[in-house]
């Protein structure tokens with residue numbers, strides 16, 4: 001292996017994907033071994049995010065059967081996809097870090113292309129799903145979210161939702177140093193990357209099993225994305241509040257004038273209008289409070305500084321670990 005070629009770590013979060021793992025490993029290992037033949041060192045880190053379907057045992061077995069290639073990190077319970085990835089990043093030794101989903105929606109065959117793009121000098125390489133195979137509501141939803149992220153971060157990527165991505169080591173180190181507990185990795189990465197690009201990649205339907213995101217999970221994830229990205233909604237709220245107050249003063253004045261012109265009888269009949277107005281303000285206040293609550297909740301979570309995850313078991317050694325462990329052992333043996 002030539003020293004100048006950067007090493008690669010592929011991180012895959014796995015949550016109840018037992019039927020997908022064998023094809024996933026076969027295809028991913030093939031792609032990684034091709035990197036190896038091109039003179040790069042590489043490792044595959046599989047993070048089991050508290051699966052209950054036996055996935056963790058399959059991953060542990062794979063790590064035992066592929067020493068030097070696969071490491072399995074088994075979390076003690078489900079911490080969510082992004083925390084699982086951060087756990088994998090924490091254990092990764094490569095200079096280039098790649099993430100992809102375990103359900104084979106992201107073709108592992110694209111790994112080589114992502115690596116090549118990083119080699120061109122980019123800090124982050126995202127991917128745009130061609131002919132995306134997801135439900136219509138998710139595509140529409142994604143479109144809106146992508147537009148919001150573009151506006152808010154000023155980084156003009158087209159597809160933030162696709163987790164088939166590559167990061168340079170320094171970007172990942174910066175992400176790992178962030179203390180926030182609720183985060184959305186592709187957006188977080190933008191904060192630390194100078195050169196960001198995207199490449200088109202294929203997209204398949206989920207091979208087996210069902211999506212791990214219910215509609216409620218997806219909504220929660222959007223809050224993570226929003227709050228990790230910006231505090232602008234809080235500011236917008238103040239503006240909306242100011243606008244509503246100004247309008248209500250105008251409206252009050254109008255009601256007064258109408259009362260003077262048409263008399264008290266009219267004013268009584270306007271009670272329902274007033275109700276409508278009051279409900280509007282109550283609604284606006286609840287939205288404002290809710291949004292503030294989202295931020296305060298996150299501040300609360302971060303202040304507590306609970307660990308993002310607990311690793312139950314690590315199976316397997318990769319890259320230089322076996323070698324350095326042997327050297328260390330030899331050293332100890334000599335000294336004793």
Ligand code: UDP
Nearest residue numbers: 013014015049080081101102103211212213
């Ligand atoms: N995943 C995870 N923890 C979770 C939810 C999902 O590690 O709590 C993994 C899952 O196994 C898959 C990836 O994250 O590898 C994406 O999940 P999924 O395919 O269900 O999401 P979708 O494609 O529907 O957005």
Ligand code: MG
Nearest residue numbers: 101103105206
């Ligand atoms: Mg999927």
